[in-house]
Amino acid sequence: MSSLKDKVVIVTGGSSGIGRATAIALVAQGASVLITGRREAPLQEVRAAYPSIATIVADVSLPADASRTVTAAIEQFGRLDVLVNNAGAGAIMPLAEATADRISEIFAVNVLGPSLLASAALPHLRQTKGAIINISSTFGHKAGAGLSHYAASKAALEHLTRCWALELAPDGIRVNAVAAGPTESGALTGMMGLSEEQAKAVMQAERERIPLGRRGVPDDVAHWISVFADPASEWVTGQVIAIDGGLAVS
Template sequence: MMSGLKDKVVIVTGGSSGIGRAAALDFAELGAKVIVTARRAAALEEAASIHPNITALVADVASPEDAERTVGKAIETWGRLDVLVNNAGAGAILPLAEVTAERIASIFAVNVIGPSLLAAAALPHLIATKGAIVNISSTFGHKPGAGLSHYAASKAALEHLTRCWALELAPHGIRVNAVAAGPTESGALTGMMGLSPEQAAAIKAQEREQIPLKRRGNPEEVARWIVQLAEPASAWVTGQVLAVDGGLGLT
């Protein structure tokens, strides 16, 4: 059992479900104090109820004001910040013929601008604790997918931000890594991607065939690597993008 996270303070965006919720629980069970953010209050409160170390904050990562408010909540409550997990994501199956400026902007607001503003707001406090940032990317941040161009491009941007921030922040002792998650059983297809249950079922069947290990992942299988990268025992790892995707990125 890892113990280096005891009494550390962690922010997990998109923490009301899926990978974010699983990561928040893992951090909390290791003794960390965790703030989870999301836009839906009911789901967020339910997620926070699973462990006494988890606190909920309704916030939208696409809102510049909420970046400062989220970091401020951590400092106001516990006086420090050790780990920022940029997990909240937005996406769409969006063929080129259907793109609009608004739809592109909405994806990048959550996947690129939001993490950037949160990291900037967190920076003075992460410098003080020599903390860590873990960005959550996707297999499609480095693997092309038809109809996923702008989602994939936003995740590719997040992966390159990870590498650039790792270089920039290394002199401050801050580590920056990313987890590139493959398809997981998190409800993203019917939620974030906006598909019908029938469409989602068809895509899941296709994914299972394409993934070398022949199954989709569980949020817990991704969360453990988020926690591992944030753990002080990983102090010599920075600028890395770890694929946790059953081998999908190899196909």
């Protein structure tokens, strides 16, 4: 029997890519999962395919939605064991093209949102001695031209992970991060705003740079999120694990 049976998990950005794969993996292991997303239609597609996954329309960059999301999980399931801060924002944005609004948007999703959600979840995670899992990127610790503000936001999230791990250890709450490498999740044409042609060129360049010779798939990352969510990992906290085919060390 899985040690995730009857655990309750919130996964932000759960309607596609890594978030969707994570929700499916956790439900398969017996967890109850609430996923968030900014648009109703993709959430309902997940719900139609996996009726046991609960959904809520919420934007992690909006402060009011943090407490609303946690409240929804408590009202539906009665407890909270794991928060997965997966929703992300980014852009290929050279410094010369940076604007205050775009920088603020990236940090609102990647830093402010996870912080407010973690704060709102704290009283419930203390009761269950639960876990927080932040989803970072290889570029949270590896430099990338044109990715400075996205990378800086992920670097901030990784350091928040380490700081929260120290702060929350006395409460029995574990805090870890999974730094995902280039993954077949649609982020290049979605979050990063590239054309199909530009995305294909970037993907080919990434395959050539990744030591294991391929881009990841969402399940590659979801597996390690599940590992950190599992109470069997109770002696692991403050860690950032790179799941990127070796890109971080190339």
